[in-house]
Amino acid sequence: xxxxxxxxxxxxxxxxxxxxxxxxxxxxxxxxxxxxxxxxxxxxxxxxxxxxxxxxxxxxxxxxxxxxxxxxxxxxxxxxxxxxxxxxxxxxxxxxxxxxxxxxxxxxxxxx
Numbered sequence: 251x252x253x254x255x256x257x258x259x260x261x262x263x264x265x266x267x268x269x270x271x272x273x274x275x276x277x278x279x280x281x282x283x284x285x286x287x288x289x290x291x292x293x294x295x296x297x298x299x300x301x302x303x304x305x306x307x308x309x310x311x312x313x314x315x316x317x318x319x320x321x322x323x324x325x326x327x328x329x330x331x332x333x334x335x336x337x338x339x340x341x342x343x344x345x346x347x348x349x350x351x352x353x354x355x356x357x358x359x360x361x362x
Contacts, residue, residue, distance in 0.1 A: 285305055314362055
């Protein structure tokens, strides 16, 4: 099993969720986060004063899937989240050692 974490632009969330639903991803966790990468924030004008926004709003998706589904999940996220501009985000994949569904006690693949 693998955990796929994706950092995407907030306005792409619905498109990514729909793309994941089409490939039968049964669940995901969404968190509103702030951060920056190469874009290093930007400057904004508010009531005539200029100020720097260091941390930009992003969405973090966390999805745990079987090993054979990882490539399909990554492709779906890339296809739905890409704008071609800086700040599109990143995807991280890491191994998951164990899953336990609290309600039923099911473990591993059965708990996904």
